[in-house]
Amino acid sequence: MEDRLSPADTSPVAAKELVAGRRRPRLAKRSLFFGAAFVSAIGYIDPGNYATNIEAGAHYGHMLLWVVVWANLIAVLVQLLSSKLGLATGASLAEVLRAHLPPWARWAYWIQAEILAVATDLAEFVGAALGFKLLFDLTLFEGAVLTGIASWAILSIERRGLKPLELVIGSMLAAVALIYVLELAFSHPAPKALLEGALVPTLSGENSLYLAAGILGATVMPHVIYLHSALSRSDAQTFATTSRKKLWWWSRWDVGIAMAIASFVNFAMLAMAAAVFHPVHSDLAGIETAYRTLEPLAGPFAARIFGLSLIIAGLASTVVGTLAGQEVMQGFVGFRIPLLVRRAVTMAPSFMVILAGFDVTRVLVLSQVVLSFGIAFALIPLVIFTSRPTLMGDLANRRMTNALAWTAVVIVVALNIVLMVTT
Template sequence: MKRTENIKHSDSLSEVHQSVDTSKRTGWKRILSFIGPAYLVSVGYMDPGNWATDIAGGSKFGYQLIWILLMSNLIALLLQSLSARLGIVRGLDLAQASRNAYPKWVNIPLFALAQTAIVACDLAEIIGMAIGLNLLFGLPLIWGISITIFDTVLLLFLLNKGMRKMEAFIVSMVFIVGLSFLVEMFIVEPSLKEIIKGFEPSMLSGDALYIAIGIIGATVMPHNLYLHSSLVQTRKFERDSKGIKEAIKFNFIDTAVALNLAFFVNAAILILAAAAFFKNGLHEVAEIQDAHKLLQNIFGNVAPALFAIALIAAGQSSTVTGTLAGQIIMEGHLKLRIQPWLRRLITRLLAIIPAFFTLLFFGDDALGGLLILSQVVLSLQLGFAVIPLIHFTSDKKTMMGFAIKPWVKVLAWLSSLVIVALNVKLVIEEISSWGADGGWYIYTIIVPLAILIGLLLVFIFIYPFIKKSRADHDNVPHGNALNIEEIEKIHYLRIGITVDFSKNDRNTIRHALIQGGKDAHYYLIHVVETAVARYHGNSAMDHETQSDAKNLEKYCNNLEELGYSSTAHIGYGGTVTAIVEISNKNKLELLVMGAHGHKGLKDLILGTTVNSVRHKVTIPVLIVR
């Protein structure tokens, strides 16, 4: 069944929904058309949070923890493939599915937790970017953090260029990271025999267990599960059984290749730390800056430069995908949609403020602790994404024959148990260490909050078992279609026309006259925006005001000659406010506005009058281009 245009706008990431057509391609081209979503997801598996845990593991325990990286990667592969399956089969992202499955009140804390996780993730990207710029160009960390706000412009540019261009940017960033570490492998010359031995599982205790928990916690990120379930919907394919099965297969290939690349990068960081630091007796290297400095001491300038370039690339690519995940979560849980640049700016500011004040009051050395804190916050949210995902993909009714097999379900629940248990352990240890300082806020705020979050996690797990599914109509984004009965002609008698004395006016006026004919009265509206008009209002008599008044009078005389009744109305100062005031004062029944068709950066500079006006008036608005 074909979907209407009206419903399409409620789809996950509707700007790029089904924007990549796979149906017209064959052979390898068809497989390649599905490649992309998992690469956007994979950058979250190689962000600065991963770097910190990998460096600490490699410097302290050599190659011993490579098997932990492999296990984390296999768990990630399983969960990301479930996320892709949900998006392909149900056409819903994880946030939308959660809104349909859980009570309305649950979605508010779910959104709050997911948004907090994205801010925490963004915090890690900001710190990584700032450290990378500092290492490469000597830029002070506080300046590096401040200028990261400008990547909002980069995101806006990429969104306007379409999904394929964004994927190409991310893949190129991932390629830079991978290539940088490949070259570094040749420089540090690790022991191949010891690397192979590192894949052998071993008993962990003490610091090794703690770092292993950190590696797993930093590897599987909650926002990636939301992101992947949405990104797979950018591919257009036949919605029959064969098409869905093929899409699941090709997306699994995409996921496997991308996450193996992420595994290579993480393993390369750990191996680099083992070969460069552990081998040379430097067992306490946990800070990214220390790793860079030691690389310079041991191997000269090339290795540390590549290290810094890779760090910047990883941070920049992760920040783009974090914004997309934020948009998905807000639209899915709350049905609230705002401009991507605005939500990017809000998320970035929420992340910049703690980083900025940490540097200001505690100095550069405190950033490492802030990075660890961001990973703890991420770990808190993980269960709220993993548990619903397994529930949704196990449901035979909603998955229409594509529910996961029992053995996959067992593996998924075991994986979630390992992740949640280890992350809970990490959180308890962190809270205990904070409690040792004796702060009153630990027992009055942090502990009660952690208990409430824990109870919510239990509810999220139990609820789908006791209430299998909510009413089907919950899945309809805008409600059900109404019966269209006999239509009576609408006669507009008071029509407003906004004019700006450009070549577009003729077309705008023509459309307005068609709507009302000679029975209606027309209100020609123009707003003077000079500094004098903004300050003095209707008492302004500057040259532009006088010129505009004469032009409006010409339009009125011209319409009178043609047999139409009209009056001129001049507004002053803010365009939107003035148009709305004139519309309300004259009790207009229809407003006809001309649109210039500018978008992207021009919208930010010139403003979006039409869009703002239509939200503030209660009458129909006809937009003429």
């Protein structure tokens, strides 16, 4: 039946109802598009971020908040380019690389990308296990078992399609953000100190440079570059009848909202550590120590929700890491294994590290070094490919975008080299 107003229904109220009726399907369709960026944003609040942000806040107060701000602005640009590649080409970054690389380079690229995926998952899995240990007073091994079961359960949702899984992961991102709203309320940061730390670039000695590089290394993650382009490829296929420019418009909102939430969490994490631990506990290092110290300073509830946030962030990020590894394998070598089988395989290194008794904080730091080594292999091709009109069509980067992107590449690669050298 056509949507028409009868002569009796020409009132302003009837007209508004008709317009609302037309808008609802459009809004419903647009809301179905959202989700890819929320999955990718989880990679920016994983346990590696906890380790670097807490140490930076405890050691230097609010001084390095500006690094968090700029690192997350770079991350927004990177995720926008990743999304645009998938929308414009209908292929993931791994698939585009596969099409442009000779066979020997394709296999080498796949191996290094898999190493990055394993290093990422190791940190995220161990971080979630640590959260279970702290919150429920378990052993780290028992926490790892719970992490394995919970992540397996979350991944099983993928059988119903990507969108339900995206909804679950997006909800987990929102939950962590809510917890950090509460953490800020408990820690009472000084507004003036927050503003100065966020706006005034300052460093104080070699260790502050190391921590700045660590914050950036824990922020821009190669595995979510591969994953976001793959999820956007799926969206391009699902919304094939929608124009690419409209999809790109929706994607910008998706990235903007998701990364704003992730950026807030990182900002709040460092601000909380600065307000609670600095300067009395400026020598504090490690997530476990932070948890133990937080309870007498900010109260048991603040400590409990800190542990809960670590579990949620760790679980969500280890699930995202598994998804990214699956897409990397499929994109580079055209081979796919059941997702739950891959989850079982990628859990093995984490259990070996835990059973060997390695220091958790050291594992997190070393994982960031490995990620620092691989970021250029994902970031440089991303900028090159999104700059080509022959590949991207009317979505190719403009001059200003290219200038910003290459500036970001230089900054990220340079600071990651600093992180590798100084660790």
